[in-house]
Amino acid sequence: MSRDQPVEITVNGSRTRHVVDPRLLLVHYLRERERLTGTHVGCDTSNCGACTVLLDGESVKSCTVLAVQADGHEVTTIEGLSGGYDGFTAVQEGFRQCHGLQCGYCTPGMVMAVTGLLRERTAPTDAEIREGLEGNLCRCTGYQMIVDSVRWAIDHPDPD
Amino acid sequence: MSLVGARVLRKEDPRLLSGTGTFVDDLAPPRCAFASFVMSTEAHARIVSIDVRAALKIDGVHAVYTAADFAEFPDVPGGFPDLERPALARNSVRFVGEPVAVVVAEDRYIAADAVQAVEVDYDSLPVVTTIAAATAEGAPLVFEHHGSNVVTVVPMLDDLERELERCDGRAKLHIVNQRCAAVPIEPLACLADWTRDGLTLWATFQAPHHLRNYLSTWLDIPQTQCRVIAPDVGGGFGSKIVWYPELFVAPVISKRLGRPVKFAQTRTEAMQQMAPGRDQEHDIEVGYERDGTIKALRLVVSQNLGAYPDPTGLGLPVLTTWMAAGAYKIPKVETSFRTVMTNTTPVAAYRGAGRPEAAFSIERIVDLVAQRTGLDPAEVRRRNFIPPSAFPYETHNEAVVYDSANFPEGLAECLRLIDYDAVRAEQVERRSDPTAPLLGIGLSSWLEIAGFGPNGALEGFGHLASWESAQVRVQPDGSVIVFAGSSPHGQGHETVFSQIAADELGVSYDRIQVRTGDTATVVQGIGTMGSRGVPTSGSAVKVASQRVLDRAKKVAAHLLEASEHDLEVADDAFNVKGSPGKKVSWSDVAWASFQPLAIPPELQAGSLEERLFQESPNFSYPSGVYGCVVEIDRETGHVTVRNMAIVDDCGTVINPLLAEGQVHGGVAQGIAQALYEEMIYEPTTGTPITSSLLDYLVPSAADLPGFVAGRINTPCPNNPLGAKGIGESGAVGAPAAVINAIVDALSEFGVDHVDMPATPEKVWALMQGGAE
Numbered sequence: 001m002s003r004d005q006p007v008e009i010t011v012n013g014s015r016t017r018h019v020v021d022p023r024l025l026l027v028h029y030l031r032e033r034e035r036l037t038g039t040h041v042g043c044d045t046s047n048c049g050a051c052t053v054l055l056d057g058e059s060v061k062s063c064t065v066l067a068v069q070a071d072g073h074e075v076t077t078i079e080g081l082s083g084g085y086d087g088f089t090a091v092q093e094g095f096r097q098c099h100g101l102q103c104g105y106c107t108p109g110m111v112m113a114v115t116g117l118l119r120e121r122t123a124p125t126d127a128e129i130r131e132g133l134e135g136n137l138c139r140c141t142g143y144q145m146i147v148d149s150v151r152w153a154i155d156h157p158d159p160d
Numbered sequence: 161m162s163l164v165g166a167r168v169l170r171k172e173d174p175r176l177l178s179g180t181g182t183f184v185d186d187l188a189p190p191r192c193a194f195a196s197f198v199m200s201t202e203a204h205a206r207i208v209s210i211d212v213r214a215a216l217k218i219d220g221v222h223a224v225y226t227a228a229d230f231a232e233f234p235d236v237p238g239g240f241p242d243l244e245r246p247a248l249a250r251n252s253v254r255f256v257g258e259p260v261a262v263v264v265a266e267d268r269y270i271a272a273d274a275v276q277a278v279e280v281d282y283d284s285l286p287v288v289t290t291i292a293a294a295t296a297e298g299a300p301l302v303f304e305h306h307g308s309n310v311v312t313v314v315p316m317l318d319d320l321e322r323e324l325e326r327c328d329g330r331a332k333l334h335i336v337n338q339r340c341a342a343v344p345i346e347p348l349a350c351l352a353d354w355t356r357d358g359l360t361l362w363a364t365f366q367a368p369h370h371l372r373n374y375l376s377t378w379l380d381i382p383q384t385q386c387r388v389i390a391p392d393v394g395g396g397f398g399s400k401i402v403w404y405p406e407l408f409v410a411p412v413i414s415k416r417l418g419r420p421v422k423f424a425q426t427r428t429e430a431m432q433q434m435a436p437g438r439d440q441e442h443d444i445e446v447g448y449e450r451d452g453t454i455k456a457l458r459l460v461v462s463q464n465l466g467a468y469p470d471p472t473g474l475g476l477p478v479l480t481t482w483m484a485a486g487a488y489k490i491p492k493v494e495t496s497f498r499t500v501m502t503n504t505t506p507v508a509a510y511r512g513a514g515r516p517e518a519a520f521s522i523e524r525i526v527d528l529v530a531q532r533t534g535l536d537p538a539e540v541r542r543r544n545f546i547p548p549s550a551f552p553y554e555t556h557n558e559a560v561v562y563d564s565a566n567f568p569e570g571l572a573e574c575l576r577l578i579d580y581d582a583v584r585a586e587q588v589e590r591r592s593d594p595t596a597p598l599l600g601i602g603l604s605s606w607l608e609i610a611g612f613g614p615n616g617a618l619e620g621f622g623h624l625a626s627w628e629s630a631q632v633r634v635q636p637d638g639s640v641i642v643f644a645g646s647s648p649h650g651q652g653h654e655t656v657f658s659q660i661a662a663d664e665l666g667v668s669y670d671r672i673q674v675r676t677g678d679t680a681t682v683v684q685g686i687g688t689m690g691s692r693g694v695p696t697s698g699s700a701v702k703v704a705s706q707r708v709l710d711r712a713k714k715v716a717a718h719l720l721e722a723s724e725h726d727l728e729v730a731d732d733a734f735n736v737k738g739s740p741g742k743k744v745s746w747s748d749v750a751w752a753s754f755q756p757l758a759i760p761p762e763l764q765a766g767s768l769e770e771r772l773f774q775e776s777p778n779f780s781y782p783s784g785v786y787g788c789v790v791e792i793d794r795e796t797g798h799v800t801v802r803n804m805a806i807v808d809d810c811g812t813v814i815n816p817l818l819a820e821g822q823v824h825g826g827v828a829q830g831i832a833q834a835l836y837e838e839m840i841y842e843p844t845t846g847t848p849i850t851s852s853l854l855d856y857l858v859p860s861a862a863d864l865p866g867f868v869a870g871r872i873n874t875p876c877p878n879n880p881l882g883a884k885g886i887g888e889s890g891a892v893g894a895p896a897a898v899i900n901a902i903v904d905a906l907s908e909f910g911v912d913h914v915d916m917p918a919t920p921e922k923v924w925a926l927m928q929g930g931a932e
Contacts, residue, residue, distance in 0.1 A: 021269065032267075037186035040394070042345040043427035045855035050345055078179035086421015088177065096173045099817045102825065103650030104176030105183060105346040105394025126866070134862040137853070138344050139395050140650050142828030142890075143861035145821055 005104035007071040011036065012080030020067045027051040029067035038078035038108045042137070049136030052116075053077050059107075059116025061135070078108035081115065084159040091115050091153045100149030102140035104141055112135050114150050123154065162894060163659040163669060164881075167817040171654040171674075179296040179793055184349035184364050185424040192351070192420040195413055196271035197406065198261040198278045199432060200253035203289070203503040203846020204300070205282035207251055210261055215277040220266035222417055225229040227251075230412070237374045238622045240311060240469040243303055243501070245536055247405045253282070254302055254467035255505050256847055257432025259405055263919030264421060280683055287503045287846040291441055291462045291900075294500045302467055302501040309501045311469050314481070316460070316496035320447075323492045324454035328446030331528045336915045337517045339439035339839040340462065340832075341850075342510045343858050344649070346394020347430035352410040353420040358385030359411050365390045366400045367687025368647050370623055371407065372679040378408055383679075390677035393649035397829070398509030400649065401437045401689055402470060431851045435473070436511020436839050439464040440480065444521045446490075448529045452540040459521065460483040461497035466506035471622040473507040474499055478620075479514030479609060482560045486522035487567050487607045487783065488544040493556035503846040505839075509689065511829055511891040515608040520916075523604045523896030527903065528912055537900070538580065541571060541605050548874075560609065562781045563875040563884070567605055568644050570785040570807050573870045574603070577805035578787035593910060597800075598792040600905025603785065604897035610885040611876070612690030627773040628692065629684050630700035632661060633707045634768035638732065638747030639671040642705075645685025646697035647677035651887060652818045653693060657701045659814055660881070664705035665712075666729030667746055675925055683771055691782065691885025694814055699879040700774035707770040711763060716749045718760040780876045780884035784808040786827070788897035792905050797924030807870040808889055812882035819886045820869055826890020827867060832859050833891075834898035838917050 004019045011034055018033045030036045030053070037160060042050035051062040054076040062075075083089030091114050094100065101107040110133070117124065117132040124132060129150045130143065138146060175181045198210075212224040227250040234242035249260045261278055265271035265776055286300035293299060294309040324330050324504055350363040359381065365371055368390040376386035393400065406423050414421040425433065440463050447456040463477040481495035526544065530537040545567040546553050553562040575581075580601065587599045618626040629645035642661050644653055654674040662669045675681060688697075709729065717724035718735035720742060727734045734749060736742040752758035753768045789803040806827055813819045836857040840849040850856040875882030895916060903911055904917050911926045 023269065028268075031186075032188070035188070036179070037183075038181075040183065040346070041185070041424075042347070042394075043853045044853045045427065045852045047858075048345060048427070078177075081178075092177045095177055096169055099821045101169070101173060101176055101344070102652070102821055103344070103395040104172065104181050104392060105344075107176050108179045111177065129862040130864075134860040137345060137858050137860060139343055139397070139829075139858065140825045141821060142824035142867065143864055144824075144867050146825050146861065147866070 005068055007067055009070045010074040012076055021065065022068050024067045025063050026065040026067050026070050027062035030062060035160060036077050036079050039126065040105055040108060042106065047137065049113060050106050050109040052112040052136060054116055057119065059113050078111060089158055090158040091118065094149040094152035098145050098148040098152050100146045106138045110138060110146060113159060118153065164814050168655060168659055168669065168815055170652050171658060172652060179406050183346055183392050183394055183852045184351055184362050187351050187362055189353060189420045192422050193264050193417060194267065194268045194271045195262050195264050195410055195421050195423040196268065196275050197259040198263065198275050198280065199429065200249060200256055200258040200260050202253055202282045202284055203256045203287045204285040206285065207249060207253065208281040208283050211279040212261065215263055215274040218270060218274050218277060220270040221274045222259055222264045224263045224274065225413065226261045233378065235925060236403050236405050236408050237378055240473050240474065241312050243306060243311065243469050245405060245468040247409050255503050256483060257505055262409055262413065264417060265753060270521050270843040276899055287844060289498050289502050289504050289841040289843050289846050291464050293843065294502045302503060303610065311501060312474060313464060313498045314496055315489050316494050318494055320456045320458045320492055320494045323394060324445060324447040324458065326457050328450045328829065329532055330445060331532055332443065332445035333528060333913050335442040335444060335521050335524060337438045337440045338916055339436050340510055340837050341431060341436045341839055341856055342397040342399035342434060344395030344397055344399060346374060347375050347427055348406065348434055349424040350407050350410050351420060352414040353424045354415040358387065360387045360389065361411055361441045362389045362391060363407055364393045364400060364691055366396045366647065366649055368677050369645065369685040370678050370687055373624060374403060375408065375411065379411060382566065387680045390647045397511040398437060398513055398650035398689060399434045401472065401687060402508045404433065409432060428852050431856060432505060432848055435506055435508035437507060437515060439507050440517045442521045444525050446525050446529060448533065448651065450533060452529055452533045452535045452543045454490050454529060454544050456492040457485055457490045459495045460500060463497060463499040464507060465499050465501050466504045467501060468506045469499065469501065470506045470508040472509040472513065474703065475621050476514040480518040482557050483515050483518035483609055484522060485555060486519055487546060487605050489546045494700065503840050504668055511667055512608065512888040515888065516895060517729040517894045519606040519608065519892045520896045523606060523900065524877060524913065527900045531907060531912060537603050538571060538575060541603065542568060561778060562607065563778060563876050563878055565607060565781065565783045565809060566874050567783065569872050570783065570809060571605055573872060574785040574787045574805050574807045577807065577868050577870050578789060578803060583789055584881035594753060598794060598904055598905040600790050600901040602788045602897045602900030602904055604893050604900065605785040606893040607781055607783035607897065608888060608892045609779050610691035610782050610888060611695035611776060611879065612692045613779050614776050617779065618686060623686055625686065625776045628686055628700050629773050630697065630704040631683050632701065632704040634708060634750045634753065634770065636751050638667065638750035640665060640667050642672060642701055643682045644672045644674055644676050644697050644701060645682060646688045647685060648688055648693065651688065651693050656694060656814045656818060657698060660698050660701045664702055665709050666732065668732055694881065694883045695780050695876065695879045695885045696774060696776055698774055698883060699881050700812065702880050703720060704770040704772040706766050712749055714763060715753050715759050716744050719744045719749065719752055769863065776878055778878040780811065780885040782810045782886060782889050784889055784893050786893045786897040788901040790898065790901040790905055792902065792923060797920040797927060799918055799923060801831060801865040801898065802863050803868065805868045805870065807872060808886065809872045809874055810886040810889065811873060811876040811884040814883065822832045822871065822886045823890045824867055826862055827894040828859065829891045830894025831898055834895045834916050834918060836917050
């Protein structure tokens, strides 16, 4: 298409370049152009948060961002997390320890949302955790164990 | 050390937490095209014309197909005779969202453009969306040739009028158990790749072998050339055991175009196409004595099936009427049901499938008896419980024999967890303070039917059989592969079956791998539904593992020159009891088992493998007692769940962490049904009002409380594990606890029932004295 535009987005520390249709969503840029399929799509109204990533360090729903809007910015996806728990960050390890996931489909988005949340607030209450995650839907866990997972991550900071 | 019963961390998690799981839409083979369906915008209409010319002109569009292109294919399988679904709508449409045409394009964006460009001209017909409208005199017919919208009827043999009349009091309710959407966070998706070697279909599905069976029949190809793979599946809750036309259309397109074809539903499509559940109306009446004992129960059920009767949808009221009496010893029980078609999305299983509806009605009416007699709801329950000594307990239906339960113990534990007496005292105080929020306490002492099942249990829903398979294979190095017929969608089969096999075989948990969901490698399978994973499939793993161990002991005994009866197995080795140090490792035994000269003559090389089809003599009956405390804002009618105590009895627990997770998720869906969720259709046009997550309120973490969990254990006598299943429990038990709490809080306004979802608007109106 003639309207296609070149974009350059730093994804998980690597510079990526593609020529894209201006309407291409960031989530599809990540999944289909970069083949980073950890970021999922669960709705088409920006309600579920399965597509949550970090954009310049802040959590965003990558279905609400056009790839061209991310031009020149930095994106971190679930694949870009790494930490001292056998490669996992404290948040990832918290989800593992506390059974914070079942089917795993909402999980990457949930982990990224928690990662963003804990950058903004280092000591949230349970109510603040719940409110901080209200943009991310999970249909399996009932959220109690997700709250427990976040608590675990707060109590066990990354050893790295 | 036994792993069964231990809080073992999941094997699934490392891949799912690192974004390296494999869901269907993650797959992208070379030359993969994308299919998107043109959905009917009419709930009932004749198709006058379909114009695909503009769509075909779009760059990147490969093809557009309509029913005319599928003329050689029959209706999709599994339906009710003469009321079946076509692959694509043929001449008429019967619900909004019904697939009318399919476009295939280079990518999903172009496919979406092409869908918009297809012009369908409809001639509208009158619409029915509710049971009342569909059964009214002269109602428009969903299928003209059927002559009625009623599909099946099971009448009542005795209306129990005499028994009801003889009682001190009668209590009755009309209950609407509203339509709910399952909303797995991963919508339906499939990828069909039909090559010269045959078809492979990746599908997010709960029963891949069943899909393979139907698909190969429908496509008229041998099953050897029809492979179905369910990779990681992003939730299901019953909505992924339905024979969606999309799953049948995609392979045909792949064959025609000679390239892989992917279909991945958007959420808006899913809200119109994925089968919702519930949607029953009940008329329930009991006769009771002044002491609160219930003497007779009559339950009349109507099931809204939607536009095309689904086999599971037809089965829902069967299960509801079976479980009508719940946890109670009621001398006379009579039930009836009818199933009714409407111009709405076809209804099928949703977590609990027929049992939440039964539990809700009996638990509501028991509370109404308490209200009428002035007795405490806990006391009315105690006076009517089936006593622990009465199990196995024969019910009003000969197919239903409760295995085991201890309701008084469960109730006592729940009351303790919720601090019942203290909350009752607080409630009395609150009532004298008109500025404080209303406080209510609700109980639900429920029981459900699960562990599907004995022979005949699933055949009625179209499945091949009711067993589940397991194949346990020892590799030459002593590691073990377990192939399980039941294919998971979040339950943690890899973890739980590894625990079971590790205990039986004496092989380390980390040296066991569980494989599921591939018809090319898993011998046969039925699926994951009806809380059958552990009781049926887990039992298959246990028994198959035992048989492998028996033969492994013969090899070990041969190598050790000892008697197999003197061997014990632990920590990846066989030891001779009483002879420390005399042992042989599992890996040496495994290696030898493939060497004809190293094994006893009665064994063959490769004999450390067992394939087993586990049958069950009866269902299992998980039960529990849930307690809910709600607060209601007097100004707005907004309900807040302050406390939710959940005491489950699922018999043997394999992994307490996972069992608790299952209950939490089910309870969350139960609270959601009680307070938030309802699929709504505009009654004259049949247009779904709740067709996205903007309108359909799936609760977030901020909307739900924390849970306090307890547990009792009455083992199931009907399977080798003693397990009853846990997947559906929460969704069965929670709705009544929440609504009973709300009605309790509103009782000072003379309220005796509120239908779900108890929205602020409804609750507020009841507080203003407006009857529902």
